Amino acid sequence: MPDDNTPDETGRALRAILGDVLGLGEQQLAGFTDETGLFGHLPELDSMAVAGLLTEIEDRFGIVIEDDEVDGELLENFGALRGFIETRLRG
Amino acid sequence: MILTTWPCPPAAGMPHTAETSEMALAFAAAGAPAPDSPAPGSPARSAPRLLVLPALFDEANRLRRFTVSTMRRLAALGIASVLPDLPGCAESLSPLEAQDLKRWRAAAVAAADYFSVSHVLTIRAAACLAPPGLPGWHYAPQxxxxxxxxxxxxxxxxxxxxxxxxxxxxxxxxxxxxxxxxxxxxxxxxxxxxxxxxxGTATLPVIAQNALGAPGLWLRAEPGEDAAQSAALAALIAESLSAIAPVAALLTRVAP
Structure with missing residues (x-):
């Protein structure tokens, strides 16, 4: 991934993925903050949708997410997921 | 649009009598006769006809309406198409548990022969089922x-x-x-x-999702449809087909 992948860019790309996978409107996505809850908070996010979401994240960011990394914490809120992706992009 | 049937070869090691009859949805090109029984040498044989291989498993469900509405748009553009049930899927009487990719490949070849198709369009993971030697496209292959x-x-x-x-x-x-x-x-x-x-995926030219101008419908948890995406996919195929037929295009171009 290019070095200019700033946090804002990651957040923007992650909002786009959430929009595509969950069919959320732009307004709802724009209102997402780091504290916005994901798994257990969004009715659209069932296990099949989480699987699709993780696959899209892998494809679009060019990263691999291992099974044991997928836990309640990873999907707790928007900030946690964004932080995970940023860490992985730097590594 | 008509519902028709086609003979699907038996699984490896099964007797010939185990051949099954599977269903297919067939669309005739606008103004052409129904495509289930082409007479040899009839114009229908030289006109393009697509074998559409559906997305697999849960994606088949989520992309069903999109797939069929794309076929409807293709028909309006003068392109016939046929969507076979893979054995074990949709209306098939065969058990899904007994199927594997090898048998589905043989089924795709049999359907291509039976319906005398000229091209194949694979949807998502069906890319791996494209009959060898048949020209066509992979839509968003997985x-x-x-x-x-x-x-x-x-x-x-x-x-x-x-x-x-x-x-x-x-x-x-x-x-x-x-x-x-x-x-x-x-x-x-x-x-x-x-x-x-x-x-692996692609053996044919790929039509990527971003060419359709909106997110892929397989991503959605609920089955959806998008007339604009179907129209865009059908138009890309029609355009590609007219580029594949250079002689006709050349004749049109050099005509005074």
Whole structure:
């Protein structure tokens, strides 16, 4: 991934993925903050949708997410997921 | 649009009498006769006719309306198409558990022959089923191994919610030995092993999702449809077909 992948860019790309996978409107996505809850908070996010979401994240960011990394914490809120992706992009 | 049937060859090792009759949806090109029984040498044989191979498993459900509405748009553009049921799927009487990619490939070849198609359009993970030697396109292809990975992941997550700890590797080993139920689909050991082993996709030109101007409908948890996306896909195929027929195009261009 290019070095200019700033946090804002990651957040923007992650909002786009959430929009595509969950069919959320732009307004709802724009209102997402780091504290916005994901798994257990969004009715659209069932296990099949989480699987699709993780696959899209892998494809679009060019990263691999291992099974044991997928836990309640990873999907707790928007900030946690964004932080995970940023860490992985730097590594 | 008509519902028709086609003879599907039996699974490897089964007697010829085990041949099954599978269903297919067929669209005639606008103004042409129904495409189920082309007379040899009739204009229908030289006109383009697409074999449409549907997305697999849960994606087949989510993309069904999109697939059929694309075929309807193709018909309006003068392109006939046929969508066969893969054995074990949709209206098929064959058990899904007994199917594997090898048999589905043989089925795709048989359907291509029976319906005398000129091209193939594969949807998502059906890319791996394209009959060899047939020109066509892969729409948003996905490797069988990626498809399996996503199904395993969904099962792992659902199990965890239910308080059952089962990892992807553990499920895969069990699936390869005894088969596995994934997202409600009962897949046999041969299917699991073959899905796992195949990481490749494209053998034909790819029509990527971004060419359709909106997110892919397979991503959605609920089955949806998008007339604009179907129209865009049909138009890209029609355009590509007219580029494939250079003689006709050349004649038009040099005509005074």
């Amino acid at each position: 490797a069988p191994s990626s498809q399996l990975r996503q199904l395993l992941r969904a099962r792992t997550l659902a199990s965890r919610e239910a308080g059952i700890a089962e990892g992807g590797e553990q499920l895969l080993a069990r699936g390869r030995a005894r088969g596995l139920s994934l997202a409600g689909y009962h897949l046999g050991p041969a299917m699991i092993s073959q899905l796992h082993a195949e990481a």
